[in-house]
Amino acid sequence: MAQYARSPAVAVIRLRNPPVNTLSFAVLQALEDGLEKADADPSVKAVMICGENGKFSAGADIRGFSSPNRPVKSLAALVSLIESSKKPVVAAIEGIALGGGLEVALGCHYRVAHVKARMGLPEVTLGLLPGAEGTQRLPRLIGVPAALDMITTGKHIPATEALKLGLVDEVVEENTVEAAIRLANKVIGQPLGPRRLSLKPVPKLPDMEAFLSQARVRVKKQAQGCLAPELCFQAVRAATQMPFADGVRRERELFMVLLSSGQARALQYAFLAERAAQKWTTPGGASWSSATPQPVRSAAVIGLGTMGRGIVTSLVKANIPVVALEQDLEYLNTGRKAVMLLLEREAMKMEVGAQTLDFHNPARLQFTVDFDSLRDVDLVIEAVFENMALKKEIFHKLSRICKPGALLCTNTSALNIDEIASATSRPQQVIGTHFFSPAHVMRLLEIIYGRHTSPTAIATAVQLAKALKKVGVVVGNCFGFVGNRMMFPYVQQAVFLLEEGSRPEAVDRVLEDFGFKIGPFRMSDLAGLDVGWRSRQGQGLTGPSVPAGTPARQRQGQRYSPLPDLLCESGRFGQKTGKGWYQYEKAGGRTATPDPWLHSLLAQYRDTHGIEPRFIDQEEILERCLFSLINEGFAILAEGIASGPEHLDVIYINGYGWPKHKGGPMFYASTVGLPRVLAKLHKYSEAHPDVPGLQPSAFLKKLAAVGNPPIKEWMSYLSQQSSRL
Numbered sequence: 049m050a051q052y053a054r055s056p057a058v059a060v061i062r063l064r065n066p067p068v069n070t071l072s073f074a075v076l077q078a079l080e081d082g083l084e085k086a087d088a089d090p091s092v093k094a095v096m097i098c099g100e101n102g103k104f105s106a107g108a109d110i111r112g113f114s115s116p117n118r119p120v121k122s123l124a125a126l127v128s129l130i131e132s133s134k135k136p137v138v139a140a141i142e143g144i145a146l147g148g149g150l151e152v153a154l155g156c157h158y159r160v161a162h163v164k165a166r167m168g169l170p171e172v173t174l175g176l177l178p179g180a181e182g183t184q185r186l187p188r189l190i191g192v193p194a195a196l197d198m199i200t201t202g203k204h205i206p207a208t209e210a211l212k213l214g215l216v217d218e219v220v221e222e223n224t225v226e227a228a229i230r231l232a233n234k235v236i237g238q239p240l241g242p243r244r245l246s247l248k249p250v251p252k253l254p255d256m257e258a259f260l261s262q263a264r265v266r267v268k269k270q271a272q273g274c275l276a277p278e279l280c281f282q283a284v285r286a287a288t289q290m291p292f293a294d295g296v297r298r299e300r301e302l303f304m305v306l307l308s309s310g311q312a313r314a315l316q317y318a319f320l321a322e323r324a325a326q327k328w329t330t331p332g333g334a335s336w337s338s339a340t341p342q343p344v345r346s347a348a349v350i351g352l353g354t355m356g357r358g359i360v361t362s363l364v365k366a367n368i369p370v371v372a373l374e375q376d377l378e379y380l381n382t383g384r385k386a387v388m389l390l391l392e393r394e395a396m397k398m399e400v401g402a403q404t405l406d407f408h409n410p411a412r413l414q415f416t417v418d419f420d421s422l423r424d425v426d427l428v429i430e431a432v433f434e435n436m437a438l439k440k441e442i443f444h445k446l447s448r449i450c451k452p453g454a455l456l457c458t459n460t461s462a463l464n465i466d467e468i469a470s471a472t473s474r475p476q477q478v479i480g481t482h483f484f485s486p487a488h489v490m491r492l493l494e495i496i497y498g499r500h501t502s503p504t505a506i507a508t509a510v511q512l513a514k515a516l517k518k519v520g521v522v523v524g525n526c527f528g529f530v531g532n533r534m535m536f537p538y539v540q541q542a543v544f545l546l547e548e549g550s551r552p553e554a555v556d557r558v559l560e561d562f563g564f565k566i567g568p569f570r571m572s573d574l575a576g577l578d579v580g581w582r583s584r585q586g587q588g589l590t591g592p593s594v595p596a597g598t599p600a601r602q603r604q605g606q607r608y609s610p611l612p613d614l615l616c617e618s619g620r621f622g623q624k625t626g627k628g629w630y631q632y633e634k635a636g637g638r639t640a641t642p643d644p645w646l647h648s649l650l651a652q653y654r655d656t657h658g659i660e661p662r663f664i665d666q667e668e669i670l671e672r673c674l675f676s677l678i679n680e681g682f683a684i685l686a687e688g689i690a691s692g693p694e695h696l697d698v699i700y701i702n703g704y705g706w707p708k709h710k711g712g713p714m715f716y717a718s719t720v721g722l723p724r725v726l727a728k729l730h731k732y733s734e735a736h737p738d739v740p741g742l743q744p745s746a747f748l749k750k751l752a753a754v755g756n757p758p759i760k761e762w763m764s765y766l767s768q769q770s771s772r773l
């Protein structure tokens with residue numbers, strides 16, 4: 049837990065709790081024991097605290113915040129104990145010092161960091177604040193602006209920046225522990241008063257009030273409905289207004305408010321869900337623990353449209369050499385210009401001193417129209433438009449040209465991976481990689497295995513996601529996979545609500561107030577209404593393949609809304625045409641304004657179909673959209689398309705703008721309570737029996753019937769009960 053040693057006048061206390069030395073109760077106890085032992089030993093003149101395995105500490109155990117025996121209270125006491133030590137205490141920071149880990153270092157009198165170390169107070173990202181007196185000590189050490197920035201954003205800063213800010217006293221390139229012991233020996237006997245941060249005044253600013261009021265506006269704007277940034281701000285402001293002890297009391301009050309908030313629980317769940325989603329398994333028994341990835345030393349991207357350009361940019365940023373291929377020279381030149389522009393922009397955003405992007409070197413980025421250039425690459429990502437025949441033709445070619453072990457990926461948002469793989473002689477190496485637009489920005493990568501995809505292929509795609517700094521979530525093959533499959537009923541309900549009496553702006557407002565970055569209609573306008581239109585044509589839901597005499601509002605025995613088709617037939621494809629569910633200032637414009645044309649279309653449509661418009665309240669809008677999405681999530685879990693609710697939540701947070709402080713759709717359902725979700729779905733499906741998406745899924749019914757178990761137990765009910773579902 050913490051190892052005690054001597055060197056010889058310096059007591060060495062090593063935090064030990066793999067993998068990241070979190071501050072469990074046992075670690076804190078051992079640290080306290082070590083300090084007492086050092087204090088009692090007259091031959092010890094100084095103390096050095098470091099962490100095992102090249103990591104100082106990742107702070108408090110996130111899993112422990114929901115436990116009644118959480119050790120957080122003793123952490124603050126321990127930091128005070130370190131600071132009040134009569135012998136100098138030096139922190140040797142290697143790897144990471146985060147959260148409570150950095151607060152422990154702030155209690156030390158000196159800090160030495162390795163040049164590759166990172167430090168931060170990321171509590172805000174977990175819905176908390178640095179509650180072990182960090183909000184009071186940090187501003188005293190590095191000043192209010194820098195402390196406020198670190199505490200309200202939670203960002204990790206590199207050691208070199210920490211040195212500039214005065215957060216650490218020394219940065220070393222060699223052995224940090226030895227350097228810290230050297231410093232400890234050097235400062236023996238020097239006065240400790242000036243090194244105790246709790247005794248220092250907060251550095252003054254010419255106009256602290258003006259600075260704080262501007263900072264507050266900025267913090268609120270960035271918070272997007274999240275409570276923690278505002279309370280972090282209040283705690284730092286308290287440091288500027290009160291003596292240390294009162295500031296600490298205020299910090300504690302604010303911490304307790306956050307600790308008991310639903311947002312903190314949701315954000316901590318989201319952190320752990322992301323880690324859980326890395327541990328993929330398939331119903332066939334393949335698993336992250338046994339599959340080994342293949343190295344990806346080179347890649348190719350086919351198609352330089354919007355998606356392909358972003359994917360090339362992502363690969364270059366990850367330092368993977370890329371061959372970019374287009375069908376002809378005209379498309380190639382347009383694509384090349386666009387990619388170079390994106391890369392120039394990315395290069396400008398990079399930190400000074402970071403490795404530069406080597407994209408002018410043809411050995412790192414090559415543009416071609418020649419398929420033969422793909423002969424030697426380790427991995428190909430096909431990113432042409434969503435057309436099954438075209439994709440199959442390309443995969444047939446790849447199967448003939450690429451070297452035997454190459455992984456063949458298709459970037460598709462809905463198409464059948466098995467059908468694409470059937471065009472090759474090596475379906476075990478074919479996998480879906482669904483990137484989200486813009487592909488060099490969005491964190492999510494949905495990884496879709498087909499019937500024949502090998503565990504190695506899955507592990508390689510997961511490894512690729514990591515290399516691209518994305519979160520890869522492994523899912524099974526079905527129409528729309530996980531993300532879009534859950535999105536269909538959500539958007540569908542939104543459209544039915546228009547038929548029944550609502551307006552796009554009313555529906556969007558409710559979902560934006562809930563926390564989505566944009567509502568379903570603004571999202572459809574942004575993505576392009578023609579995308580869904582083509583897909584519905586392909587499914588035979590609209591267009592010439594619909595049999596004559598089919599009722600306008602019926603398909604396959606269920607209610608269908610032709611409203612989106614009517615918009616497309618009028619050339620309204622959304623932002624790109626300047627008109628969609630809203631009107632825009634021009635084609636390509638981004639400012640959505642409610643459109644009287646659309647309102648009269650809706651009125652006319654209701655008249656034609658004899659629909660009596662009714663007032664639809666916010667609760668119904670929210671519940672019909674969200675609960676139908678969640679309902680599909682339960683069906684996906686029951687079918688084994690995803691291996692747990694965490695996977696669905698990670699997809700929604702990282703790919704669909706679901707507010708992270710609400711934990712993802714499945715977590716949200718667990719907070720609402722499954723019996724309530726079920727009762728509401730029953731109510732809406734009884735009121736609208738032929739509207740799809742509202743009939744409760746069997747798995748949701750099962751979980752509600754067994755008494756609303758906690759989310760982490762859901763999947764166990766599935767394995768016990770699957771035969772009866």
Ligand SMILES: CCCCCCC/C=C/C(=O)SCCNC(=O)CCNC(=O)[C@H](O)C(C)(C)COP(=O)(O)OP(=O)(O)OC[C@H]1O[C@@H](n2cnc3c(N)ncnc32)[C@H](O)[C@@H]1OP(=O)(O)O
Pocket residue numbers: 067068070106107108109110111120121123124144146147148149170171174176177178179180300303320323324
């Ligand atoms: C009234 C008194 C109040 C007192 C208040 C006390 C205030 C203190 C609060 C805190 O300290 S909150 C915690 C702050 N720390 C963090 O937010 C760090 C979170 N961790 C990370 O950012 C990363 O994990 C990492 C440390 C940078 C390492 O990243 P890497 O990509 O290398 O590995 P991961 O897969 O992310 O993690 C490995 C493994 O470790 C688990 N883990 C990491 N950090 C924690 C943690 N703080 N608590 C519990 N577990 C942690 C992570 O879940 C992985 O484990 P598995 O899930 O794979 O089992």
